[in-house]
Amino acid sequence: MALCLRQPIHITREVYNFEADRLTVNDIKDDGASPGVYDEEMKRIMLIITVSMCDLCIMLTDALALVYPQVLPTVRVPEQCLLLALEVQRVRGSLDAWYSGMQYHMSVFPVYQRSGGPAILFQNLLQIYFHSTRILLANYEIQMEVEFCLIQIQSQESISRNSTELQ
Secondary structure (H helix, E strand, O other): HHHHHHOOOHHHHHHHHHHOOOOOOOHHHHHHHHOOOOHHHHHHHHHHHHHHHHHHHHHHHHHHHHHOOOOOOOOOOOOOHHHHHHHHHHHHHHHHHHHHHHHHHHOOOOOOHOOHHHHHHHHHHHHHHHHHHHHHHHHHHHHHEEEEEEEEOOHHHHHHHHHHHHH
């Protein structure tokens, strides 16, 4: 993920309202109506995956902005530890909610429909991004705990939990 940050993030919460109405399948269903490679059911699955990918991009933007801020703080104080930990938990919770939603949307299709080549490819791609972001957050939380909290008992528990998650 750090490799994609050679350029600064251009779409952030400061310049774009991420709370606006989300893209839905109904917004793009006409785009999939043209004759082509996929049958109707596969087109529906691919539309759901596309919408899920757009939602995931919002979560990724939050994670990247948190871990790789545009402006680094000049002074780091231990009091920032709690605020950053809360932000990590918010982003992690949003990611988990997104993952549960994606799993639910895909579960309505029979296995034989959602296990077609393109559907599996793009579902796995989304899962790679999801799990990579979880690892990024766990690693960041460990780094933050070591740097800010001076390894208190609570920090040791958090580091242990994140180490388990990284495995």
